[in-house]
Amino acid sequence: MTATIGDEEARILAAQAGVALDDEAAVNAATAMAPPLAAADRHARTLAFEAEPSQYLAAQRRAKR
Amino acid sequence: MSADLALLSASELARRIRAGKATARAAVEACLERIDNRNDQLNAFIALDAAHAQATADLADAEAKRGRWKGPLHGVPLAHKDMYYREGRIATCGSKIRRDWVAPATSTALARLDAAGALDLGTLNMAEFALGPTGHNWHHGHARNAWNPLHITGGSSSGSATGVAARMFFGSLGSDTGGSIRLPAHYCGVVGIKPTWGRVSRANAMPLSWSLDCVGPLTRTVEDAALMLSIIAGVDPADPTAAGEPVPDYVVGLARGVRGLRIGRPASFFTEVDGESERALADARRVLERLGATIVDVPIPDMERIGACFTMVMGPESATIHREWLRTRADDYSGQVRARLEAGLMVPATFYLDAMRARGPLLADFIDTVFSRCDVLLVPTGTSPAPTVAESEVTGGPDLVARLTHFPKFTRPFNYLGLPGLTVPAGFSGSGLPIGLQLVGRPFDEATLFSAGHAYQQATEWHTRVP
Numbered sequence: 001m002t003a004t005i006g007d008e009e010a011r012i013l014a015a016q017a018g019v020a021l022d023d024e025a026a027v028n029a030a031t032a033m034a035p036p037l038a039a040a041d042r043h044a045r046t047l048a049f050e051a052e053p054s055q056y057l058a059a060q061r062r063a064k065r
Numbered sequence: 066m067s068a069d070l071a072l073l074s075a076s077e078l079a080r081r082i083r084a085g086k087a088t089a090r091a092a093v094e095a096c097l098e099r100i101d102n103r104n105d106q107l108n109a110f111i112a113l114d115a116a117h118a119q120a121t122a123d124l125a126d127a128e129a130k131r132g133r134w135k136g137p138l139h140g141v142p143l144a145h146k147d148m149y150y151r152e153g154r155i156a157t158c159g160s161k162i163r164r165d166w167v168a169p170a171t172s173t174a175l176a177r178l179d180a181a182g183a184l185d186l187g188t189l190n191m192a193e194f195a196l197g198p199t200g201h202n203w204h205h206g207h208a209r210n211a212w213n214p215l216h217i218t219g220g221s222s223s224g225s226a227t228g229v230a231a232r233m234f235f236g237s238l239g240s241d242t243g244g245s246i247r248l249p250a251h252y253c254g255v256v257g258i259k260p261t262w263g264r265v266s267r268a269n270a271m272p273l274s275w276s277l278d279c280v281g282p283l284t285r286t287v288e289d290a291a292l293m294l295s296i297i298a299g300v301d302p303a304d305p306t307a308a309g310e311p312v313p314d315y316v317v318g319l320a321r322g323v324r325g326l327r328i329g330r331p332a333s334f335f336t337e338v339d340g341e342s343e344r345a346l347a348d349a350r351r352v353l354e355r356l357g358a359t360i361v362d363v364p365i366p367d368m369e370r371i372g373a374c375f376t377m378v379m380g381p382e383s384a385t386i387h388r389e390w391l392r393t394r395a396d397d398y399s400g401q402v403r404a405r406l407e408a409g410l411m412v413p414a415t416f417y418l419d420a421m422r423a424r425g426p427l428l429a430d431f432i433d434t435v436f437s438r439c440d441v442l443l444v445p446t447g448t449s450p451a452p453t454v455a456e457s458e459v460t461g462g463p464d465l466v467a468r469l470t471h472f473p474k475f476t477r478p479f480n481y482l483g484l485p486g487l488t489v490p491a492g493f494s495g496s497g498l499p500i501g502l503q504l505v506g507r508p509f510d511e512a513t514l515f516s517a518g519h520a521y522q523q524a525t526e527w528h529t530r531v532p
Contacts (some may be wrong), residue, residue: 029407031463034382037416039373044419054073055425060261060508063432064310 072531073139075235076316082129082140089122089129089140089184092235096142096186096532100233106214108206109228110159111147113187116276117196118382120141121184137292139182144466146222147188147216148195148271149175155488158271159191159221161204162390162398163345172269173304174238174297176278181296183482186234189224193402195273196383197239198248198472200458203399207454209530210253212498214450219249219472220494225283225416226253230499236293242277243379244446244476247503249447250283250488254499256518256528258290259476261509262483263308267296267302273355274382275306275376276421277480285529287518291315294511310509321516324357328513328517334368335475339449345500346445352524353517355445363438366431368379368478374427376470377412377420384409400460401469408466420481428482432507441517442505445475446488450498479505490527 068076070092079088097115103111125140148158150168157163174186190208192200196520200208200223210216211230221238224247229237239246241259250257258281262408265280265489272278282293297317301307303396338346350360387406395403435442448471459468470477479486484505491502504514522528 017282018338021452025404025407025461028404028463028465029411032404032466033408033411035467036376036380037412038418039369043370043373044369044416044423049521051422051426053421055422056428056483058424059425059428059432063428063436063508064510065250 071099071232073235073300074286075138075284076286076292078235079138079141082383082481083134089125089142089260090119092140093118093122093142093184095346096234099397101213103231103233107209107227107231108190109208109224109233109270110144110453111154111159111188111190111224111233115186118184118353122489123418125182125184132332135180135182135342136296136298137181137430139180140176140184142184142186143236144186144189144228144234145175146191146225146240146470147240148240150269151175151185153298154188156188156271157205159193159195159202159205164204168269170269172264173301174270177297178238178293182377188462189228189237191223191511192221192245193282193399194387195242195245195271196402196405197223197343198244198469200249201454201458205411208449209454210498211381212254216249216498217252217452217457218456219252219447220433221245222246222249222283226250226255226257228254229255229283229285232531236282236289239281239283240273241279241281241412241480243375243480244473246281247486247488248473248478251501252451252499252500254488254490254530255283255285256290257281258288258294258511259479259486259487260294260511260515261308261478261485262299264298264310264485264509266304266307266510268301268303271352274379275380278383279368287487287515287522290487291319291515291519307511312383313461313512315512315515316429318501318512319439319516319519324515326441326513326517327361327439328358329361329363329435329442331352331361331365331442331444333365335444337448338445340449341451341494342500346443346502349482349502349521350443353523356520357522361439363442364434366427366434371427371456371478371481372474373472374423375477377416378481379470380409381412381414381417401465404461404465405469416488424481431482436507441513442504444503444505446501448474450496484508485511485514487518488512489521492527
């Protein structure tokens with residue numbers, strides 16, 4: 001999975017979502033999301049493989065004062 | 066008498082009404098006078114319902130005469146962000162799309178305030194669909210800061226913050242997905258609490274991002290925030306995500322003070338603020354230390370990682386909620402909100418799921434790193450006092466996300482982690498704009514935040530200043 005989306009990929013994603021993006025909006029949306037996507041991609045690789053959403057509530061419960 | 070009543074806290078007004086020294090009707094008239102004087106300039110209200118407030122105030126006074134008290138907010142006038150549904154009333158959610166939408170049911174939070182005796186003056190301005198950190202609104206007009214109308218209120222609970230600051234009402238429900246209670250509280254010099262995720266029911270409140278949204282009050286004092294949260298918090302059959310954790314009496318807990326409390330000073334990330342905010346925080350630490358707290362230096366986990374995860378959650382969830390309208394009514398969104406929602410469509414499902422499954426480990430890591438060393442973390446709410454409306458207007462372009470995410474830099478990590486955060490007025494800039502500190506605590510430990518914030522307010526007078 002690449003973390004930097006190009007114009008064409010943005011338009012494909014938008015088309016899949018059924019949203020009519022004009023070219024400028026598609027490019028802007030893709031450009032705007034590229035840095036956070038890259039950061040998220042970088043961090044995802046360091047996650048524990050076994051992590052799962054239910055651990056959130058468990059962590060909340062454990063951390064109560 | 067009316068003008069003086071408007072300057073009281075909600076708790077003090079409630080005590081006076083209970084003691085027969087004030088009436089609900091006089092309190093409503095005092096609010097209406099303030100609204101009449103300042104709303105044209107500040108644009109806090111979307112819909113003021115003076116007649117309804119006057120009528121319900123008269124009913125409250127009649128009940129009081131018979132010795133019937135509905136609850137701890139009997140006769141106290143409030144007003145709320147226009148995303149808390151009341152059956153039969155329009156809830157615009159700050160949008161054009163819902164300009165005429167009539168709510169089919171009443172939100173749990175509003176119903177609980179009604180049951181406690183609170184009055185409702187009307188619906189308040191907000192960022193369109195609660196998606197905006199500045200207080201700009203291109204459909205209903207920008208809200209303006211009560212301390213200087215050239216400056217932003219912060220958002221998205223813009224009308225709530227500026228109206229509480231201007232003493233138009235005694236408290237207000239806001240909502241906080243990435244900082245939307247705490248940021249406007251900081252910019253407008255009022256108190257705001259984002260409770261632990263799940264602490265307050267979201268039933269029949271407009272959703273923005275269900276894994277992050279929190280309901281909470283903006284008030285003049287910490288005591289008022291403690292009172293309002295005591296009323297609205299707790300389990301709700303209408304919202305399966307509302308936590309079953311017991312709700313303590315936060316007002317009684319205020320007396321605990323800060324003696325022996327370990328207050329964390331962050332070693333990194335939260336240090337990136339302007340000089341005036343830095344001085345205000347240093348002063349606040351000295352006040353708390355004088356009151357008996359211990360200041361301890363704490364390391365801070367990788368906040369860039371937490372910020373990236375926040376974006377991966379909020380983007381797809383908000384885009385999912387709005388997808389049908391993006392398809393059918395895209396032109397009815399403002400440029401900024403449409404662009405942000407569309408950006409959420411660009412996040413692959415794998416990224417969203419990675420961010421969600423990272424939430425538990427990252428929360429556990431944050432707690433191990435920070436809350437093993439301190440009881441409360443003291444950090445800034447914003448990177449600076451409020452900028453002007455003009456300089457913070459962002460309508461599109463490739464730098465849109467970067468420019469907007471700068472505002473909630475210090476608030477959104479705690480939405481992702483689900484931790485409670487309390488913003489309290491802590492000073493003013495040289496140009497007279499408020500600065501608010503932020504106290505962050507362990508999950509479901511709002512009580513410690515309130516006792517620390519209250520102790521701080523007992524020793525300072527920032528919250529008593531009126532614009």
